[in-house]
Amino acid sequence: MAGPKKTVTASSQSPVSAITSAGQDLVKSYVDNTPKRVKIIDTFLLFIMLSGVAQFVYCALVTNFPFNAFLAGFGSTIGQFVLTAAFRAQVNPSTRSEFTIISPERAFADFCIGSIILHFFVYNFLG
Amino acid sequence: MTILKLPTFAPSTLTNAASLIRILALAFIAGAAISSRLFAVINFESIIHEFDPWFNYRATRVLASQGFTEFWNWFDPTAWYPLGRVVGGTIYPGLMATSGVIYNILHALHLPVDIRNVCVLLAPGFSGLTAWATYMLTKELKDESAGLLAAIFIGIAPGYISRSVAGSYDNEAIAIFLLMITFYIWIRALKDGSVLYGTLAAVFYFYMVAAWGGYAFITNMIPLHAFVLLLMGRFSHRLYSAYSAWYAVGTLASMQVPFVGFQPVLTSEHMAALGVFGLLQLVAFVETIRNLLASKQFQLMLRWFLIAAGVAGGLIIVGLTVTKTIAPWTGRFYSLWDTGYAKKYIPIIASVSEHQPTAWPAFFMDLHMLIFLFPAGVVLCFKELREEHVFVIIYSVMASYFAGVMVRLMLTLTPVVCMTAAIALSSLLDTYLNVDEPANPDANGVKETATSGAETPVDGTISKKKKKGVAAAAAAAAVTPSIATKAKGRSSAENGIFGIDTRILVIGNAIFMLVMFVLHCTWVTSTAYSSPSVVLASRRPDGSQNIIDDFREAYYWLRQNTPQDSVVMSWWDYGYQIAGMADRPTLVDNNTWNNTHIATVGKAMSSPEEISYPILRKHDVDYILVIFGGLIGYSGDDVNKFLWMVRIAQGVWPDEIKESNYFTPRGEYKVDDQASEAMKNSLMYKMSYYRFNDLFSGAPAFDRVRNQQMPKEGPKLDYIEEAFTSENWIVRIYKVKKEDPLGRDLKTAHAFDGGKRRKPSKPISRRKALAA
Amino acid sequence: MQQRLLSWLAITLTVLASAWARSSAGDKVLVVSDAKLEAAEYSQFWDGLKNRGYELTFRKTSEEAPATSSFDVPSFSHIIVFAPSTKTYPADISPQSLVHLLSDPTQPTNILFVLQPSTPSSPLRDLGREFGISFPPPATPLIDYFNAVSPSNATSLLLTPPVTPHTPGFNGGDVLYSGVAHLRSNNPLLVDFLNAPPTSFSADPLEPADVIVEVAASGGEGFWAGGRMGLVTGFEVLRGGGRATWVGSLDLFRNAATAINGKPTANNAYALALASWTFQETSVLRIDSVEHRRISESSPRDQYRIKDDLIYRIHVSAYNPATGEWEPTSQIDDMQLEFTMLDPHIRTALSPVQGEKGWYETKFRAPDRHGVFKFIVDWRRKRYTALHSSTTVSVVPFRHNEYPRFLSSAWPYYLGALSTSAAFVLFCALWLLGGNEEEKKKTQ
Structure with missing residues (x-):
């Protein structure tokens, strides 16, 4: 991950265009600097987030009647999301330095155990 | 230069010896913790104490005899007659499940232990585990020696013993263990940043939610910790991993308990955790983006992002609270914030003796010297200020506040006091047990102080020798400068203690205080906290012990002399005991979930007989039970609790029952001939003093609790008749008469039976005659 | 109407009684x-x-x-x-x-x-x-x-x-x-x-x-x-x-x-x-037996569930002074059953069963409240013996596995949970198979 850092002169740009250009830079920097494995994690995260948003919208718009089912489904997406995000932080080289005793393999094992326990509670609560 | 010449060993020998000594020390500590809780069992018998444990015991018996499914669906028709109680959905099943599992394991091993013994001895057993959990947690804060000190402190501190003696089969028995272990795993998760430990913390948190209503403490303590770390600028991905794993899995798990249900997402007590969770997601997201952008662009995005997020978040929270989707703080927790709230609006909460504010002597009695070391330990935490120290500081502040508000919450203060006191004492001992003398002030050679490896066996030895010991606050204060230097790092040898005489003086003082601590704890435990409260003990004039067993005598009379389905009415304090020992349906019990039902009982107790009788008949009451202490001086009787009955009834029927009617015109609470009419006619008064004059054969009766002389004419009863009075007149049971067969009201019927004649009545004209 | 039936009852007895009682x-x-x-x-x-x-x-x-x-x-x-x-x-x-x-x-x-x-x-x-x-x-x-x-x-x-x-x-x-x-x-x-x-x-x-x-x-x-x-x-x-x-x-x-x-x-x-x-020759009635059960079952229980369909039967006989025997009577047409917990939650009429003399029955649905209820029959008419019967039963709420299990309106949640699990498994597979890409990249 060695792209040259870009600098932008924040002189005479309107906020909207400043944000959009910052956004484009962000995307480009992301695509360049992130390892492929982390990108796989990110697609997984995106999928989970969409699934969670869909369930939340359904709950808000249509009915929240089997509230426990909503909580179980939504909770499963939230839980999976944060577990994966934690896993990403533990594996991503840029943040890995904070974790002194967690190796990536240990991180993966933790992630699996956590997810399995999460799914166990989800299915217990679902019905 | 060292004061003493210590023998040298190989480092591996030292570590092995140290571990062995530590394990032995922990085993002894567990043994001390368990044995100091057995006073009640040895003095009296293996019996369940107090009130709430009787209900837990009944529930566990159902679990043990009928299995988990029946227990989960158990509907108790004998509690809160005739409303019944859906026990499966209204209790925290952790305690019963734990006992059930232990019982089944023992039986699977062909050890036929009675379920009562399992219940009675569960709390001491778990106290040993609590000592171990405290050791682990304090080890993370400082080192193993502080851990051992903390373990012994919590093992015998009266603040914890009071709720975990053998026989006190209540939720706190296992809840404190779960509290400490959850906190320990949280700290480990935070330090490692491990999702595994975070999930494990969630699993223990689930166990805690299943065990105690005080789980809300953890629910708010961990988010508060995370929030303070964020404010201190100490965000890290470890914090994110640990907290997110704990929150996501833990909240979902906690909703599995039926009694908790959907509260974790709907009530204000749990919103802090959700808020911090959301905040952490945002901060983590921001941090992740930060690495990908130039700093100026990043600042720009950050600013707009924060604005948008802040506005959206604020709108959502306000909107949800206003539309009442998020329930506001419930009365129990709100009364911790506004202490006058309960007295006005929820008298039941205010009337519980455990909910009264703590008096100052209670702190000393429960914690002895630890309460002095507590602030010293907190200050020491400020010196190091790692993440776990932040946690302990927050915990100590919150626990101090809560302990000041309610006596019952001394229990949550005790662990943190033990931990911080152990840190303080351990630091003191570290300094004075260090055999190295500082270098001469003019020599600038840097003497290596002993490594922690060599320190440890010394500390381990000393702490094994005196698992009892307390340091005076003065000594601690004098030592603070040197401790401060020591805390900065042991590399500088300019600070230290000269001479062996100071060392011996301070350590001797510390040993002395520790011995006093042990003596105090043992004395307090044996005299104050080991009473089964079902059996009272007093001293006769010649010094021998006099056992007052009236309660059991009366409950067993009920059990053996009344039909199985006869309903007993009493004040709610005794409901669980009646259900447990007398095995009869009760109207109200200690669960106090239905205020109107309790108010109905209060109204029946405080109204004259004619008004109470229809209430009694409507609820099919067959027997009424009152506690009266006027003969032997037992001050916890119903006459002293009477005003609470009146207040609670007044809350529901303010027009019919007024508290002021029960006082004399001068505003005194009297039961002698100056008592007000409402007082004299109330059912409670009549039942307590009925035939009391007969005991004094001619002399005026004297109430030893109120210290008043009773009027010459005792009360008369028409609607109920006396069924049983125990030996010392503590428990009195009355039978409710059925309706009169001739359709009269019972007062005239009773008068007729006594031979009184009625006044003749004249016919009333239905027409006006013409004027003569 | 009531008077007529009651008088039928009494006249029957009268005719028989005038002879010898x-x-x-x-x-x-x-x-x-x-x-x-x-x-x-x-x-x-x-x-x-x-x-x-x-x-x-x-x-x-x-x-x-x-x-x-x-x-x-x-x-x-x-x-x-x-x-x-x-x-x-x-x-x-x-x-x-x-x-x-x-x-x-x-x-x-x-x-x-x-x-x-x-x-x-x-x-x-x-x-x-x-x-x-x-x-x-x-x-x-x-x-x-x-x-x-x-x-x-x-x-x-x-x-x-x-x-x-x-x-x-x-x-x-x-x-x-x-x-x-x-x-x-x-x-x-x-x-x-x-x-x-x-x-x-x-x-x-x-x-x-x-x-x-x-x-x-x-x-x-x-x-x-x-x-x-x-x-x-x-x-x-x-x-x-x-x-x-x-x-x-x-x-x-x-x-x-x-x-x-x-x-x-x-x-x-x-x-x-x-x-x-x-001297209790005439107008004397008594309750012989009382039965209650779920309609779908055949024997009584002491615990019913809320919203259960229950049937209650009672057998009443009248004393015939002429013969000295207790004979079943179906002449009472205003007997009521109260299903009571503190106050009657259900009050319904007990009607005579056709073909079974002396039996009265009623069917009703247990209320939505759980608690300890009593079946109370309390029939009092002047000059007749009062009939009173009280039977206590519990009404319990649904067991945890008696609730409807899989609801159709919850399908998005089921789908969501299942998809999350499936995606998790897929991701694990991908990750493990994705192997040592990073190490390879480093060594290059």
């Missing part, structure tokens, strides 16, 4: 009569009772034997308190013991009170008040100038009691009455058999006008007069079925009253009819 409660009768009375003057009444199968034992008021009960067990099924005039009674027939005997829940003793013509003795006065019956001042018999037998003797009245199915054997006719009237309170347990004529009043027969003058001065207060006064009043005890009757005239039972001026009166029939009601 036995009490459902037993045959032994104790007659406690005043010392000054001659048993022979009332022999027609005694013979009538003996013909019905009763065993009479005579005793004077002042005597102590035979006692009404020994060791708290009643010795007699019925007592006739025959016009005592003394001020004190022995302990076993004191007012308190009489009330106690009458209200015994399992073996009540029925009592027939017959009063002295002009002054009921004071214990009976006090006892009457307990029943809700109050007597006029002493020595004021009932006077009626419009119904008197002869104008000079205004205290002997010729009255026509109503014919009811509950007093079988009396089919109308005139009855000679000479005695006191009384006022009834509004006690619902009182049953009126014979009321005073509207033109009657209670006064001293020597100075009848005094009373009228006094009363006129006070605006009508305290005037013992009119049709609201009772002459014969029955009483049914609240629980246990004991019956008592207060008859204000001793002359009703006298042999000499069976004919007036050569014309026969119906005194004997009426007296015996009153006795037959009091």
Whole structure:
């Protein structure tokens, strides 16, 4: 991950265009600097987030009647999301330095155990 | 230069010896913790104490005899007659499940232990585990020696013993263990940043939610910790991993308990955790983006992002609270914030003796010297200020506040006091047990102080020798400068203690205080906290012990002399005991979930007989039970609790029952001939003093609790008749008469039976005659 | 409608009863009569009772034997308190013991009170008040100038009691009455058999006008007069079925009253009819059995579930005095069942089952509240025995696995949870297979 850092002169740009250009830079920097494995994690995260948003919208718009089912489904997406995000932080080289005793393999094992326990509670609560 | 010449060993020998000594020390500590809780069992018998444990015991018996499914669906028709109680959905099943599992394991091993013994001895057993959990947690804060000190402190501190003696089969028995272990795993998760430990913390948190209503403490303590770390600028991905794993899995798990249900997402007590969770997601997201952008662009995005997020978040929270989707703080927790709230609006909460504010002597009695070391330990935490120290500081502040508000919450203060006191004492001992003398002030050679490896066996030895010991606050204060230097790092040898005489003086003082601590704890435990409260003990004039067993005598009379389905009415304090020992349906019990039902009982107790009788008949009451202490001086009787009955009834029927009617015109609470009419006619008064004059054969009766002389004419009863009075007149049971067969009201019927004649009545004209 | 069916019931019994009748409660009768009375003057009444199968034992008021009960067990099924005039009674027939005997829940003793013509003795006065019956001042018999037998003797009245199915054997006719009237309170347990004529009043027969003058001065207060006064009043005890009757005239039972001026009166029939009601021959009902169960099951439980469909059945028999047997009766058409927890949650009618005589049943759905409920049948009609039955059951909420399990409206959540798990598995596979890409990249 060695792209040259870009600098932008924040002189005479309107906020909207400043944000959009910052956004484009962000995307480009992301695509360049992130390892492929982390990108796989990110697609997984995106999928989970969409699934969670869909369930939340359904709950808000249509009915929240089997509230426990909503909580179980939504909770499963939230839980999976944060577990994966934690896993990403533990594996991503840029943040890995904070974790002194967690190796990536240990991180993966933790992630699996956590997810399995999460799914166990989800299915217990679902019905 | 060292004061003493210590023998040298190989480092591996030292570590092995140290571990062995530590394990032995922990085993002894567990043994001390368990044995100091057995006073009640040895003095009296293996019996369940107090009130709430009787209900837990009944529930566990159902679990043990009928299995988990029946227990989960158990509907108790004998509690809160005739409303019944859906026990499966209204209790925290952790305690019963734990006992059930232990019982089944023992039986699977062909050890036929009675379920009562399992219940009675569960709390001491778990106290040993609590000592171990405290050791682990304090080890993370400082080192193993502080851990051992903390373990012994919590093992015998009266603040914890009071709720975990053998026989006190209540939720706190296992809840404190779960509290400490959850906190320990949280700290480990935070330090490692491990999702595994975070999930494990969630699993223990689930166990805690299943065990105690005080789980809300953890629910708010961990988010508060995370929030303070964020404010201190100490965000890290470890914090994110640990907290997110704990929150996501833990909240979902906690909703599995039926009694908790959907509260974790709907009530204000749990919103802090959700808020911090959301905040952490945002901060983590921001941090992740930060690495990908130039700093100026990043600042720009950050600013707009924060604005948008802040506005959206604020709108959502306000909107949800206003539309009442998020329930506001419930009365129990709100009364911790506004202490006058309960007295006005929820008298039941205010009337519980455990909910009264703590008096100052209670702190000393429960914690002895630890309460002095507590602030010293907190200050020491400020010196190091790692993440776990932040946690302990927050915990100590919150626990101090809560302990000041309610006596019952001394229990949550005790662990943190033990931990911080152990840190303080351990630091003191570290300094004075260090055999190295500082270098001469003019020599600038840097003497290596002993490594922690060599320190440890010394500390381990000393702490094994005196698992009892307390340091005076003065000594601690004098030592603070040197401790401060020591805390900065042991590399500088300019600070230290000269001479062996100071060392011996301070350590001797510390040993002395520790011995006093042990003596105090043992004395307090044996005299104050080991009473089964079902059996009272007093001293006769010649010094021998006099056992007052009236309660059991009366409950067993009920059990053996009344039909199985006869309903007993009493004040709610005794409901669980009646259900447990007398095995009869009760109207109200200690669960106090239905205020109107309790108010109905209060109204029946405080109204004259004619008004109470229809209430009694409507609820099919067959027997009424009152506690009266006027003969032997037992001050916890119903006459002293009477005003609470009146207040609670007044809350529901303010027009019919007024508290002021029960006082004399001068505003005194009297039961002698100056008592007000409402007082004299109330059912409670009549039942307590009925035939009391007969005991004094001619002399005026004297109430030893109120210290008043009773009027010459005792009360008369028409609607109920006396069924049983125990030996010392503590428990009195009355039978409710059925309706009169001739359709009269019972007062005239009773008068007729006594031979009184009625006044003749004249016919009333239905027409006006013409004027003569 | 109700009246019609009830009267059908009673008429059936009447026809059978007029022949020969036995009490459902037993045959032994104790007659406690005043010392000054001659048993022979009332022999027609005694013979009538003996013909019905009763065993009479005579005793004077002042005597102590035979006692009404020994060791708290009643010795007699019925007592006739025959016009005592003394001020004190022995302990076993004191007012308190009489009330106690009458209200015994399992073996009540029925009592027939017959009063002295002009002054009921004071214990009976006090006892009457307990029943809700109050007597006029002493020595004021009932006077009626419009119904008197002869104008000079205004205290002997010729009255026509109503014919009811509950007093079988009396089919109308005139009855000679000479005695006191009384006022009834509004006690619902009182049953009126014979009321005073509207033109009657209670006064001293020597100075009848005094009373009228006094009363006129006070605006009508305290005037013992009119049709609201009772002459014969029955009483049914609240629980246990004991019956008592207060008859204000001793002359009703006298042999000499069976004919007036050569014309026969119906005194004997009426007296015996009153006795037959009091001694529980007629209008006696009982509950034989009670059943409850879920409609879908066949045996009862002590615990039902909310919203269960329940069926409740009750079997009622009536006593047939002619045969001495309890026969099932389906004539009651207004029996109700209350399903009660503190207040009735369900109140429904129990209707007779076609084809099964004596059985009444109803079907209903248990309410949505859980708790301890009682099936209560509480049927009271005047002159009939009260029927009361209370059965306690619990109603429990749904078990945790009785709720509907998989709801169709929750499919997005099921889908979401399943997709998350599937995606997790897929991701794990991808990650593990994705292998050592990073290491390869590093070494390059």
